[in-house]
Amino acid sequence: MxxxxxxxxxxxxxxxxxxxxxxxxxxxxxxxxxxxxxxxxxxxxxxxxxxxxxxxxxxxxxxxxxxxxxxxxxxxxxxxxxxxxxxxxxxxxxxxxxxxxxxxxxxxxxxxxxxxxxxxxxxxxxxxxxxxxxxxxxxxxxxxxxxxxxxxxxxxxxxxxxxxxxxxxxxxxxxxxxxxxxxxxxxxxxxxxxxxxxxxxxxxxxxxxxxRGLADCEIALYGPDQDIHSGSFGGAVPNPATVAARIVAALHDEHERVAVPGFYEGVREPTATERELLAELPFDESEWLRTAKSYGTLGEAGHTTLERIWTRPTAEVNGIGGGYQGPGGKTIIPASARLKLSFRLVAGQDPDRVEEAVRTWVASRVPAGIRHEIAFGAATRPxxxxxxxxxxxxxxxxxxxxxxxxxxxxxxxxxxxxxxxxxxxxxxxxxxxxxxxxxxxxxxxxxxxxxxxxxxxxxxxxxxxxxxxxxxx
Amino acid sequence: MxxxxxxxxxxxxxxxxxxxxxxxxxxxxxxxxxxxxxxxxxxxxxxxxxxxxxxxxxxxxxxxxxxxxxxxxxxxxxxxxxxxxxxxxxxxxxxxxxxxxxxxxxxxxxxxxxxxxxxxxxxxxxxxxxxxxxxxxxxxxxxxxxxxxxxxxxxxxxxxxxxxxxxxxxxxxxxxxxxxxxxxxxxxxxxxxxxxxxxxxxxxxxxxxxxRGLADCEIALYGPDQDIHSGSFGGAVPNPATVAARIVAALHDEHERVAVPGFYEGVREPTATERELLAELPFDESEWLRTAKSYGTLGEAGHTTLERIWTRPTAEVNGIGGGYQGPGGKTIIPASARLKLSFRLVAGQDPDRVEEAVRTWVASRVPAGIRHEIAFGAATRPxxxxxxxxxxxxxxxxxxxxxxxxxxxxxxxxxxxxxxxxxxxxxxxxxxxxxxxxxxxxxxxxxxxxxxxxxxxxxxxxxxxxxxxxxxx
CATH class of the missing domain: 3.40.630.10 (Zn peptidases)
Known part of the structure; x- marks a missing residue:
């Protein structure tokens, strides 16, 4: 050979x-x-x-x-x-x-x-x-x-x-x-x-x-034309940072499954052979956590950690920002907020359909009085x-x-x-x-x-x- | 005179x-x-x-x-x-x-x-x-x-x-x-x-x-020891930016009432005379919106805009930040996220009890694997x-x-x-x-x-x- x-x-x-x-x-x-x-x-x-x-x-x-x-x-x-x-x-x-x-x-x-x-x-x-x-x-x-x-x-x-x-x-x-x-x-x-x-x-x-494949997007949410006083106006107009947070919070259901309708369409389940190959690996969750520099596991119900990271599609927020982030406080309703979201995709998922599903879902979650823009990067296939x-x-x-x-x-x-x-x-x-x-x-x-x-x-x-x-x- | x-x-x-x-x-x-x-x-x-x-x-x-x-x-x-x-x-x-x-x-x-x-x-x-x-x-x-x-x-x-x-x-x-x-x-x-x-x-x-009075706090949420790769670890460990967003999203119920248990304790309802004095004012909502530089109203169900801003207590996020906020994308699970929240208080509310209620509520919403710190500023009474x-x-x-x-x-x-x-x-x-x-x-x-x-x-x-x-x- x-x-x-x-x-x-x-x-x-x-x-x-x-x-x-x-x-x-x-x-x-x-x-x-x-x-x-x-x-x-x-x-x-x-x-x-x-x-x-x-x-x-x-x-x-x-x-x-x-x-x-x-x-x-x-x-x-x-x-x-x-x-x-x-x-x-x-x-x-x-x-x-x-x-x-x-x-x-x-x-x-x-x-x-x-x-x-x-x-x-x-x-x-x-x-x-x-x-x-x-x-x-x-x-x-x-x-x-x-x-x-x-x-x-x-x-x-x-x-x-x-x-x-x-x-x-x-x-x-x-x-x-x-x-x-x-x-x-x-x-x-x-x-x-x-x-x-x-x-x-x-x-x-x-x-x-x-x-896994990848689809990612940046969402900008615009509320008031400028930062406004949270005392004078708070409680009566929509806050774009709140809207951003609500989008992120709604990304997953109570079982940590991605809650965007249509997201799981076409997802290919692993075969018996693939599961066996996974099971051959000397997986130690506490050691894995050390590598992840993390202090707990959390993910889609009904799946092991290895299945979650290799065989399941996910949604994560990579960045969120809105309002005053400097030292001390500033009692404002911010003019805008931004989100960077990414979705990992697995065999069977079509990035174009995921993008469409996310666009539709985000638009449905933006209340009157808030304007939004969403831009996707080029997708990577699984x-x-x-x-x-x-x-x-x-x-x-x-x-x-x-x-x-x-x-x-x-x-x-x-x-x-x-x-x-x-x-x-x-x-x-x-x-x-x-x-x-x-x-x-x-x-x-x-x-x-x-x-x-x-x-x-x-x-x-x-x-x-x-x-x-x-x-x- | x-x-x-x-x-x-x-x-x-x-x-x-x-x-x-x-x-x-x-x-x-x-x-x-x-x-x-x-x-x-x-x-x-x-x-x-x-x-x-x-x-x-x-x-x-x-x-x-x-x-x-x-x-x-x-x-x-x-x-x-x-x-x-x-x-x-x-x-x-x-x-x-x-x-x-x-x-x-x-x-x-x-x-x-x-x-x-x-x-x-x-x-x-x-x-x-x-x-x-x-x-x-x-x-x-x-x-x-x-x-x-x-x-x-x-x-x-x-x-x-x-x-x-x-x-x-x-x-x-x-x-x-x-x-x-x-x-x-x-x-x-x-x-x-x-x-x-x-x-x-x-x-x-x-x-x-x-x-109105004011109670405000800054919440820091810590996940991994450092930003980690959202491909390698995404979907299997808790993301502090997600936790921050979930806290903000849970601040209000579906009627835009503050959902922190105990928050409304002691709130004094306006008297008939006070309501009459409010009604004497030449309030024009579209003009008010222009002043607020905003494009829609949103607030506690069952209350007018003037009641919402003057007679009702509120919760707002003044700032949120976590993960990558620069140009382009960065496929990470961020190490930490921060929130600045403020609460407007009305007659009858005790800032100390509001602080205690928020502390208890925030702690109950932080999952295993995420550490949090919460610090309140000095409160202002209504x-x-x-x-x-x-x-x-x-x-x-x-x-x-x-x-x-x-x-x-x-x-x-x-x-x-x-x-x-x-x-x-x-x-x-x-x-x-x-x-x-x-x-x-x-x-x-x-x-x-x-x-x-x-x-x-x-x-x-x-x-x-x-x-x-x-x-x-």
Whole structure:
């Protein structure tokens, strides 16, 4: 099945570890926050940095792709990076690796112990925004393919290797589907490997087999033309902050089920096999709570915690704001309030229908005297890997080699990525290769990556291309 | 009844109008925002400015009063100003005028057309934070007493005139009751005149006969130790922003009645006479809505708008905040959320019992896994003037003279002030003399005062001291 000697791979990785980490740290210093317009230049700088690094790695093609506006007159998207290294083997299958080079917003005052954009290595971990999500997990492919070549003595990979690294994943990939459609022929692949997920834990290596989708919206509620005195007018006119709160409170029923009519339409229940695979995992709720940095569980009645985060759709408020939030008090009825809501979707749900259901429901909950606006971001579809695909077995095998022969189990991911769009457009199955762990703190202060695991990612990639070439031929 | 010739008063006011307005503008330039610690020095400067101006006006006594901490180790309160001008008439009654020299927070970006602390006169109005609430209405007493003396040829007022101008009214007067208790003998009075309310409108002069009380609190809700990924954990742990929203949503029942158990305990229903006085007012709901800059009415079922704002207790959210409020999206479950709630109280309600009821109710609504903190500001009691008091008739008579013989009607005020504390401690009835109108924009951007009305306030004060001296002897 494999033509890659493990020792040669490990030796190569050990020799190049230091330079690899230095390069990653350099990339993490670029604050490529796609959600904040003031970082537009940094997102571009990040793309250019990566393209140059991929050329240096040996990719004959490494390009920064401009992302056209979604509609005439709208802004251009953040640049993506595409790289290609074709195999000299005439029958080599084609693999497209997906990741993203943009990161979540981060500021020291959010609770970071160190500057989020000045990475530090401490206790075998690299701390910095993007260390795990997703720069670290994109970057392990650079050393991975070099190790594959060095250990096999090849001058080109065993597969036709393509990389697509987008710059808007943390903003909901608003232009991604259009980009994939536009570049369909250059992106064509037999298998897609998504490098933007994690494993169960440091000691239980796993392959993710699905991600939830995402629909998100921002709702603005307007009441009085300006803040007004709550003594003079309080109790007699609608308060937009109250309306905002009532919308959030009405999102769930008393069983913590999402109460938006039509929301659960089409939801696909997990199969018996999928439930068995979930049950194989060593789930410890109190340990999970520590990872969640939370002090209690709460969710849809009739479902376990793992089912809630992987197989059930949800609604969350990500941000709410209205009125006076400074020190002391201010006795006003605020002029406006804002909500940011997001909905995680599972296989069977259609983001367009969810958007329509939410729009109708919100409109029905806004009283006379309050005006509202609602804007949805680009949706991300849910995604499931076929459990019987040979590429999935190949991936589990390569990962098991990297993890000293350990059995690889199967998980899902509660988070979302544009994998389903690639699957849709290219007609290729999607697999997930990720080595991040829940404690890495994605989207949170003090995001980090475990260096030992990052190097297991390198090693898995080094074995995978040879194994896949055999498995798919 | 009166010994003050109207023409002499009006001539005196006309001659001193320009200097009076210049002085007021100078005072408005001092940003005495008591709720914002960075303005502590400005609040002190405002007190010192006023004391100097009262000395210049002729008050033999004008002092800045330090306000002792509420408890050992706590911060000192913002300084108040006390002034006294005794009558040479041996039987003169004693009147204490109350007002405040602190103002609401204001920033240009809140929607002000001009700098809130750089007053401008435009179209017969002076715009600036505090123009109406309350510096303008404190300041009309300086020219008022001078006009009283000039028109009557007296060298001392017909009443023993005392002024108490506090510096923390916009912060809920946390030290005011203690201050009045401590200085009880110097503040002793037969009647208290509160100069911190308004009239029905420019064309319907009125005397206010009551104010609502106020209890307010800030609630902090803590969930995860830090913001966590809404994909990885969403749907399985409690979200503090959701809990905050659920508290706000549960504040009212489906009839918009406050749903906190025990909240309505002791509420005194208005008498038939009080209802008749309300019905005499030329209330036009669509005009009122324009003043409220609002687009609909909403309030407790079974009550008119005027009843809702003057005679009914209410609950409002003044501020809510949690999670990501910046541009774009951030798919998190926030670590915390905050609420600022305020409750307007009416005669019969006890602020301490309301606080206890709210504390118990909030605690009952916080689920396992969320920690909460709740802190109340100092409460303000509700206040009602006895409708049959001779001083009230004297005040209405003086005001009618200033307003060219118009009938003076009676209103209430939805807002709150520490008047009830003075009434409690000094055992003196409280009357309200205010000439502000609803469009003045208290607590709002572009606060202003109508100069013509401000001068009617001066004129009323000029007549009042002579009339009161007669009425109360």
């Amino acid at each position: 494999s033509d890659t000697p493990d020792n040669a791979v490990r030796t190569y990785i050990a020799e190049h570890r230091a330079a690899f980490l230095d390069d990653l740290a350099e990339w993490l210093r670029i604050p490529s926050v796609s959600a904040q317009p003031e970082h537009d230049k940094d997102v571009r700088r990040s793309a250019e940095w990566l393209a140059a690094k991929l050329t240096e790695t040996g990719f004959p093609t490494a390009e920064v792709w401009e992302v056209p506006p979604a509609a005439p007159g709208e802004a251009q998207g953040a640049p993506a990076v595409f790289a290609e290294w074709s195999s000299t083997d005439p029958d080599a299958p084609t693999v497209l690796v997906y990741g993203h080079h943009d990161v979540q917003p981060a500021a020291r005052e959010d609770g970071w112990d160190t500057d989020p954009f000045e990475p530090v290595v401490r206790d075998g971990r690299m701390y910095g925004r993007g260390a795990a999500d997703d720069k670290g997990q994109v970057f392990f492919h650079t050393l991975g393919v070099r190790a594959h070549l060095a250990a096999t003595g090849r001058t080109s990979p065993a597969v036709n290797l393509k990389l697509l690294v987008e710059g808007e994943e943390e903003s909901g990939s608003p232009h991604f589907r259009a980009l994939v459609e536009q570049r369909r022929s250059r992106l064509a692949a037999d298998v897609v490997i998504v490098s933007d997920t994690g494993m169960w834990s440091e000691t239980t290596p796993t392959v993710c087999t699905g991600m 995604c499931l890997t076929p459990l019987d695909h040979p590429a999935l077995r190949s991936l589990a095998r390569s990962m098991s080699r990297a993890f000293d022969g350990q059995k690889i189990r199967f998980t899902r991911e509660g988070g979302s990525g544009p994998a389903a769009d690639i699957q849709d457009v290219l007609g290729a199955p999607v697999l997930f290769l990720g080595v991040s762990v829940p404690s890495d703190g994605w989207h949170a202060p003090n995001e980090k990556v475990e260096l030992a695991l990052l190097l297991k990612g390198v090693e898995t990639a080094a074995y995978l291309w040879g194994d896949l070439a055999g498995a798919l031929q | 009166s010994d003050t010739p109207d023409n002499a008063v009006r001539t005196y006011i006309a001659e001193h109008r320009a200097a009076f307005l210049d002085d007021l503008a100078e005072w408005l330039r001092i940003p005495s925002v008591s709720a914002q610690p960075e303005h502590d020095k400005d609040v002190r400067r405002s007190a010192e400015w006023l004391a100097a101006k009262l000395t210049e006006t002729g008050f033999p006594t004008a002092e800045v009063w330090e306000v002792p901490p509420a408890a050992p180790g706590e911060a000192q309160g913002a300084p108040a100003v006390f002034a006294e001008w005794s009558s040479t008439d041996p039987d003169a009654p004693t009147v204490l005028v109350y007002g405040h020299h602190d103002v609401q927070p204001a920033a240009r970006e809140d929607g002000w057309d001009t700098d809130p602390f750089e007053p401008v006169v435009r179209d017969g109005r002076m715009y600036g934070r505090g123009a109406a609430d309350d510096k303008g209405q404190v300041f009309f007493h300086t020219l008022g007493v001078r006009a009283h003396l000039a028109a009557t040829g007296r060298t001392s007022p017909a009443v023993n005139l005392k002024l108490l101008v506090e510096g923390e009214e916009e912060s809920g007067s946390p030290h005011f009751r203690a201050l009045v208790e401590q200085r009880r003998s110097r503040l002793a009075a037969d009647v208290v005149i509160v100069s911190d309310t308004g009239m029905w409108s420019e064309t319907t002069p009125t005397v206010c006969t009551g104010m 206040c009602l003037t006895p409708l049959d008091h001779p001083a009230l008739r004297s005040l209405a008579r003086s005001m009618s003279r200033a307003f060219d013989g118009q009938k003076i009607r009676f209103t209430r005020e939805g807002g709150s002030g520490p008047a009830a504390d003075i009434q409690d401690v000094l055992g003196a009835p409280v009357l309200f003399l205010g000439v502000s109108v609803p469009s003045d924009g208290w607590h709002a951007p572009n606060e202003k005062v109508e100069l013509a009305l401000l001068l009617k306030g001066v004129e009323t004060a000029a007549y009042l001291w002579g009339d009161l001296a007669g009425a109360l002897q």
